[in-house]
Amino acid sequence: MSPWLPAGLRPLSCLLLSLASLAGAPAAAQGFSAYVTPPRFELQIQPGQRLREVVEIQHAGNRTGRFRIHTADWTFLPDNSVMFNDSLLPGSCRPWVAIERREISVEPGARFRYRFEIEVPPDTPPGECRFALMIEGIEPARLDGTLNFPVSGRIGVIVYAAVGGAKPRLSLTPAGVRPFNGQPVPVITVRNDGAAHGRLLGFLDARDASGRRFELAPADIPVLPGDSRTVPLLPVVEEGATPPALTYPLQVTGQLESGTERLRVDQRFAP
Known part of the structure; x- marks a missing residue:
């Protein structure tokens, strides 16, 4: 059976982050401590083509880290912040995206090379496919090792894929x-x-x-x-x-x- 999974949906509240916070800095809290590279992808792809890419996740914690990975749509707001949304927005290209798996475990100090694919349908007109690859800690954040909060750290890797030679002007x-x-x-x-x-x-x-x-x-x-x-x-x-x-x-x-x-x-x- 193929290990590739469609980048499916699940209920998720929106998260507001600035683009600066997506620039490859680590997200760190007890329960989530990771570096992710590259901070974004700027790709070129043709209709009918399949493109595979790799994002590297380095776990900086002192015990095994468990991470949940999925895709999200995003909106760039007037104040230059980003709102992520797990629901399919109009015109979303996320149905074109397949991810390697939905959960991973990474040992302390280790790196995990995580794969995802974009497959553009034939006859797609020129344009840009945009989505986020969301990497979030499964364990809740802790303040002092005993007090748990019902939130987890997360990092969003923004993916831009220009289809059919689409360019800015x-x-x-x-x-x-x-x-x-x-x-x-x-x-x-x-x-x-x-x-x-x-x-x-x-x-x-x-x-x-x-x-x-x-x-x-x-x-x-x-x-x-x-x-x-x-x-x-x-x-x-x-x-x-x-x-x-x-x-x-x-x-x-x-x-x-x-x-x-x-x-x-x-x-x-x-x-």
Whole structure:
């Protein structure tokens, strides 16, 4: 008998997480302590094709970890948080997904290479299949080894699969200056009129009112097809360093990329 299982459904309350929390950091609590890599998949697939991928789960606890694995649909909310839902949302591609098994056990310090497959039906039009692979601890979280809470840690690995060569088509509009982590930063509005998600990459040259020069980079925020997002441009600093205080007006120039797209920025930002 084949070990592959359809990614079936079960009742599950929605969970709200920011995309930043899905960036590969460990979820840790007594009863759930794991690293998962990669934090997301960005795949290309053709109609009628089957694609197999592997996510690696490393158990960092001091006793055998038990994990439940299933798929979920997700919605990207206006505040850049993610709402997971086990119910099939309209247009869900999760019926195309098969998972290796629904529960696994991992010894302390060990790694488990977990397989899943996407099989796109023939004649599927170009577009993007998006779902989450949810990895959650079966044991309830404990505060001090004796007190149990009726919640378990979980990690969501986001999967994007562009079908039939689907691509983003991004456009930029300067949107002024807005607070980010307690500091005013320049922001741009990014619109996606394509058939797959896009995200901005690259560095921009900036000069503030005092004549200082430094680099800015766009925040790592996906823009889904048909959506618009406000994306902060953040100072590039070494890890652990304090971002510089920006003195406005700020002149920003350069080029950002999204796949094969090149998007020019030449703008003065002021509060």
